[in-house]
Amino acid sequence: xxxxxxxxxxxxxxxxxxxxxxxxxxxxxxxxxxxxxxxxxxxxxxxxxxxxxxxxxxxxxxxxxxxxxxxxxxxxxxxxxxxxxxxxxxxxxxxxxxxxxxxxxxxxxxxxxxxxxxxxxxxxxxxxxxxxxxxxxxxxxx
Amino acid sequence: xxxxxxxxxxxxxxxxxxxxxxxxxxxxxxxxxxxxxxxxxxxxxxxxxxxxxxxxxxxxxxxxxxxxxxxxxxxxxxxxxxxxxxxxxxxxxxxxxxxxxxxxxxxxxxxxxxxxxxxxxx
Numbered sequence: 113x114x115x116x117x118x119x120x121x122x123x124x125x126x127x128x129x130x131x132x133x134x135x136x137x138x139x140x141x142x143x144x145x146x147x148x149x150x151x152x153x154x155x156x157x158x159x160x161x162x163x164x165x166x167x168x169x170x171x172x173x174x175x176x177x178x179x180x181x182x183x184x185x186x187x188x189x190x191x192x193x194x195x196x197x198x199x200x201x202x203x204x205x206x207x208x209x210x211x212x213x214x215x216x217x218x219x220x221x222x223x224x225x226x227x228x229x230x231x232x233x234x235x236x237x238x239x240x241x242x243x244x245x246x247x248x249x250x251x252x253x254x
Numbered sequence: 255x256x257x258x259x260x261x262x263x264x265x266x267x268x269x270x271x272x273x274x275x276x277x278x279x280x281x282x283x284x285x286x287x288x289x290x291x292x293x294x295x296x297x298x299x300x301x302x303x304x305x306x307x308x309x310x311x312x313x314x315x316x317x318x319x320x321x322x323x324x325x326x327x328x329x330x331x332x333x334x335x336x337x338x339x340x341x342x343x344x345x346x347x348x349x350x351x352x353x354x355x356x357x358x359x360x361x362x363x364x365x366x367x368x369x370x371x372x373x374x375x376x
Binding site: 130131133134137138140141154158164168171175179180182183184187194198201202205206209211213214216217219220221222223224225226227228229230231232233234 | 358361365
């Protein structure tokens with residue numbers, strides 16, 4: 113129960129954080145006279161953007177929550193939650209970022225989510241042993 | 255093209271960060287307290303763990319690459335594409351660590367690849 117509650121919070125924080133970051137970076141790029149051609153010129157502006165700070169804070173919260181859960185839960189259990197994150201992020205982008213998501217892109221998003229679940233659950237079949245690869249999670253904090 | 259390069263960088267740095275952070279957190283052990291004093295001690299142990307710190311470095315690379323690419327690309331393209339990290343880790347497991355990758359996992363990897371292709375179509 114504790115695990116589910118924390119994971120839900122982590123997913124919400126990650127998805128909304130992504131939206132804030134995307135919004136913030138595009139605001140900065142469009143406000144800059146050089147657009148996004150000179151990345152280094154964008155960074156001083158990035159530091160002053162409250163939108164980016166909110167996004168970053170949300171991603172840090174999400175990261176801490178995931179790291180906490182990973183200290184007791186199996187990765188093959190935690191990993192599939194990432195697929196919810198992907199769908200939620202795309203839905204929020206569609207809704208709040210003025211990025212109309214085409215049916216083809218939705219299809220791609222769903223395939224990715226199913227793929228992630230299959231990859232995550234395949235660890236259970238091979239048992240606990242020999243799963244060095246299981247130690248490769250999809251971390252938060254992107 | 256520029257977007258593809260950035261996504262590749264995000265995926266590679268993310269895989270590296272994930273492995274190192276997982277390793278570090280497992281070394282630190284389960285966090286099962288909310289007492290501030292004990293939490294502080296745990297935080298100190300986490301922050302002095304070398305794997306964890308290297309993981310954080312890669313996470314920072316991931317984060318700044320992510321920010322950069324978001325200054326021009328769609329979030330609904332970039333974020334789903336970061337799931338390619340599974341493809342990278344499975345290929346690494348199969349060809350570097352010589353592990354067996356189950357059929358179900360190959361299937362999942364195939365779906366992720368197909369999904370990223372569909373996502374990136376105009």
